[in-house]
Amino acid sequence: MDQQGSYQIKTITSHVETEIKRLKAQVDLFWDKELKHYIEYGLRDGIRIVELGSGPGFITEKVLDKLPEAYITAVEIDPFLVEYAQKYLSKKNKNRYEVLEKSIMDTGLAENMFDFAIIRLVLEHLPDPVNAVREVYRILKPGGRAVFVDNDFNMHIMTHPHVPELSELYDAYCQSRFAEGGNPRIGRELPGILKEGGFSKVDFEVISAHSEIVGEEIFLKSEGMSIPAKLVCDGFLSSKVLANISVGWRNMFKSKKHAILRQLYMAVGEKLS
Numbered sequence: 001m002d003q004q005g006s007y008q009i010k011t012i013t014s015h016v017e018t019e020i021k022r023l024k025a026q027v028d029l030f031w032d033k034e035l036k037h038y039i040e041y042g043l044r045d046g047i048r049i050v051e052l053g054s055g056p057g058f059i060t061e062k063v064l065d066k067l068p069e070a071y072i073t074a075v076e077i078d079p080f081l082v083e084y085a086q087k088y089l090s091k092k093n094k095n096r097y098e099v100l101e102k103s104i105m106d107t108g109l110a111e112n113m114f115d116f117a118i119i120r121l122v123l124e125h126l127p128d129p130v131n132a133v134r135e136v137y138r139i140l141k142p143g144g145r146a147v148f149v150d151n152d153f154n155m156h157i158m159t160h161p162h163v164p165e166l167s168e169l170y171d172a173y174c175q176s177r178f179a180e181g182g183n184p185r186i187g188r189e190l191p192g193i194l195k196e197g198g199f200s201k202v203d204f205e206v207i208s209a210h211s212e213i214v215g216e217e218i219f220l221k222s223e224g225m226s227i228p229a230k231l232v233c234d235g236f237l238s239s240k241v242l243a244n245i246s247v248g249w250r251n252m253f254k255s256k257k258h259a260i261l262r263q264l265y266m267a268v269g270e271k272l273s
C-alpha cells in the first residue's frame with residue numbers, strides 16, 4: 001500500500017480527462033456552500049493558505065479567484081496532476097501560488113507556516129489518515145485552522161424516487177477503495193481523527209447539494225459512468241447490475257418530481273496557540 005492509497009487518477013477510471021472534468025464538476029457542485037464555511041472558519045485575504053491533495057487545482061483556482069491577495073501552496077503527490085495544475089493555473093495568469101510534488105504524509109514544509117489548510121476528498125483515500133492530519137497540524141501556525149472535507153458512501157447520492165440499485169454501486173465502490181487502503185465511509189469519523197491528529201476546537205458540518213437548488217446537470221457531470229465502468233472492469237460490479245442501475249437511474253428522471261441530493265462531510269480543527 002503506497003501513500004496515494006485509493007486514489008490514483010490513472011487507475012481509478014479508464015479516462016483521465018473524463019475524471020478531471022468530473023472533479024471540476026464536483027468542485028462546482030459544492031463550492032458556494034463550502035466557501036461560506038471556509039470563511040466562517042477563518043479563510044480570508046492576505047493569509048498563507050495550503051491545499052493538500054490539490055489534484056488538478058480547481059479548489060486552488062476558486063480560492064485565488066475569491067481572495068486577490070492570497071498566496072496558496074498546493075501540495076499534490078501525483079506528478080501528472082502537479083503538471084496539470086501548474087499548466088491550468090498558469091493559464092489564469094496568477095502568480096500567487098506554487099504547486100509542490102509532495103505527499104501529505106511528509107510535505108517537507110517548515111512547521112508553523114500556514115494560517116489555513118484545506119484538505120478535500122483526500123483523507124478518505126489514505127491508508128494512514130491520522131498521520132496525514134498530524135502533518136497538516138505540524139505545518140500550521142499556532143492559531144491556524146484546517147478544514148478536512150470527505151465523503152461517507154453510506155450516505156452518498158439519494159434520489160426521489162428512490163433508486164435501490166444505487167446501493168449496489170456504492171457497495172462495489174467501497175469494496176474497491178477499501179481494497180486499496182482507503183476508507184470511503186470516513187465522513188462520520190472525521191471529528192475523532194482530527195482530535196487524534198492533535199487538533200482542538202473541532203467542529204463538524206454536513207454540506208448538501210440538492211438538484212432543485214443547483215440544477216441536475218451538475219449532478220450528472222459530477223457522477224458520470226467512468227468510475228462505475230472501471231468497477232466492472234476490475235470485477236467489483238457485474239455488467240448486469242450496472243445495466244440495472246442505469247435503467248433505475250433513467251426511470252428516476254422520468255418522474256416529474258425527481259430530485260437528487262448529495263452530501264459532503266466537513267470537519268475543522270484549530271492548532272492551539
Ligand SMILES: C[S@@+](CC[C@H](N)C(=O)[O-])C[C@H]1O[C@@H](n2cnc3c(N)ncnc32)[C@H](O)[C@@H]1O
Binds near residue numbers: 058122
Ligand atoms: C479525489 S482527488 C481530490 C482532488 C481535490 N482535492 C478536489 O477536491 O478536487 C484526491 C487527490 O489527492 C491526491 N493524493 C492522494 N494521496 C496523496 C498524498 N499522500 N499526498 C498528497 N496528495 C495525495 C490524489 O493524487 C488526488 O489528486
